[in-house]
Amino acid sequence: MGTDASRTLRAGEVVLLRRTEGDSFLVSLSPDPVLVPGIGVFDLAPAIGKPEGWPLSMGSRTYRVLRPSLRDLVARMRRRAQIITPKDAQHLLYLTGVGPSSRVVEAGSGSGGLTLFLAWAVGPSGHVVSYDRRPEHQAVARENLAAAGLLPRVEFKEADVAVHGFEETDVDAVFLDVPEPWTVLEAAWTSLHPGGYLALYVPTYNQLERGVRALRERGFQEVSALELLERGLHVGEGGTRPEFEVLGHTGFLASARKIPPAPGGPGEGTP
Numbered sequence: 001m002g003t004d005a006s007r008t009l010r011a012g013e014v015v016l017l018r019r020t021e022g023d024s025f026l027v028s029l030s031p032d033p034v035l036v037p038g039i040g041v042f043d044l045a046p047a048i049g050k051p052e053g054w055p056l057s058m059g060s061r062t063y064r065v066l067r068p069s070l071r072d073l074v075a076r077m078r079r080r081a082q083i084i085t086p087k088d089a090q091h092l093l094y095l096t097g098v099g100p101s102s103r104v105v106e107a108g109s110g111s112g113g114l115t116l117f118l119a120w121a122v123g124p125s126g127h128v129v130s131y132d133r134r135p136e137h138q139a140v141a142r143e144n145l146a147a148a149g150l151l152p153r154v155e156f157k158e159a160d161v162a163v164h165g166f167e168e169t170d171v172d173a174v175f176l177d178v179p180e181p182w183t184v185l186e187a188a189w190t191s192l193h194p195g196g197y198l199a200l201y202v203p204t205y206n207q208l209e210r211g212v213r214a215l216r217e218r219g220f221q222e223v224s225a226l227e228l229l230e231r232g233l234h235v236g237e238g239g240t241r242p243e244f245e246v247l248g249h250t251g252f253l254a255s256a257r258k259i260p261p262a263p264g265g266p267g268e269g270t271p
């Protein structure tokens with residue numbers, strides 16, 4: 001089989017230089033030599049126009065040039081604020097139906113953990129607006145999205161959403177990972193188009209109870225909540241068993257849908 005030209009590596013895209021899983025780096029595939037921290041100055045140009053997996057040598061080491069997976073990107077994120085873990089972020093996409101071309105809004109940006117999943121899911125024709133009131137957190141999120149090559153899909157805005165709400169209207173989904181999501185529900189309702197989804201992510205039962213009560217009071221429909229537990233498995237011939245270390249608790253997910261009352265009469269959506 002020949003090489004599909006649309007799959008060949010392009011100048012300027014973000015690639016993973018990988019020798020082993022632990023010895024790998026995200027870099028922009030530049031035609032000019034680049035300084036790769038931990039490796040040195042590397043001439044990546046020979047990989048441009050070549051198929052994914054192209055080998056490049058640096059001294060005695062050979063690195064393969066790969067397109068990073070979402071997993072590669074998350075693993076290499078810088079973390080400042082606590083990120084939404086992949087098991088939870090992935091499920092939030094499922095709950096809200098976010099996919100190619102979606103227009104979504106989130107608060108707060110934090111380290112950009114969820115932002116990365118959203119930007120990945122909406123694709124090049126979608127749009128993510130990410131709010132945070134703390135510029136030092138948002139700077140980390142921006143850096144992480146830039147390193148992943150996904151910054152063009154994301155607009156960062158610095159604002160306290162409990163005070164100023166969101167500037168966007170007609171959005172497909174709103175995500176709230178802030179300590180007091182009930183202060184932002186009215187703003188989320190205003191931003192969503194009818195049929196759009198709202199998701200909350202909170203670390204304690206108290207926040208979940210208060211958040212869900214507020215969702216019901218505001219007239220959101222299809223309100224549900226859950227927690228996901230993930231247990232890694234150690235797989236060995238004749239000795240397969242659960243890993244000893246389990247991530248005990250991350251956060252609770254709640255989701256709901258904006259279905260306003262039908263015009264001209266009381267409906268299910270009446271608060």
Ligand SMILES: C[S@@+](CC[C@H](N)C(=O)[O-])C[C@H]1O[C@@H](n2cnc3c(N)ncnc32)[C@H](O)[C@@H]1O
Pocket residue numbers: 081082083084107108109110111112113114115131132133134137138159160161162163177178179180
């Ligand atoms: C736990 S972090 C978000 C983590 C992020 N979802 C991730 O996956 O990396 C919470 C963020 O919300 C921001 N925040 C809290 N209340 C806010 C508000 N009212 N308006 C805007 N940002 C807020 C904080 O500054 C913090 O950066």
